Amino acid sequence: MAFTVYILECADRSLYIGHTDDLDARMQQHDAGTCGSYTATRRPLTLLHAEAFETRYEALSMERKLKGWSRAKKLAWVRGDWDAVHDLARTAQRKRR
Structure with a gap:
């Protein structure tokens, strides 16, 4: 069974990240x-990205990692812009020092 990490953009332009084993059913919710989540009051929603993982553990790990990233870094990941992801990670590291 595959598990999917997905990123939604809400009507208020915020991003929601989740994981599921049935993306179609989750998107319908x-x-x-009806899923009682953050997105219930922020519709309509746009699916920006979905990526499959072999295990729930891998999907949950990626979901948690993404939730710690800045909006800019998340959007760079969605675009597949690995140079920007790398640069934004370095910028975040410098700010923590």
């Missing part, structure tokens, strides 16, 4: 506002 988000779109209907």
Whole structure:
């Protein structure tokens, strides 16, 4: 069974990150506002990115990692812009020093 990490953009331009084993069903829940999550009051939603992982552990690990990233870094990851992801990671490291 595959697990999917997904990024949604909400109507207020915020990003929501989650993981699921059935993306179609989860998207229907988000779109209907029935999943009781962050997105229920922020519809309509746009699916920006979805990526499959072999295990729930891998998907959950990536979800947690992404939730710690800045918006700019998340969007660079969505675009597949690895240079920007790397640069934004270095910028974040410098700010923590």
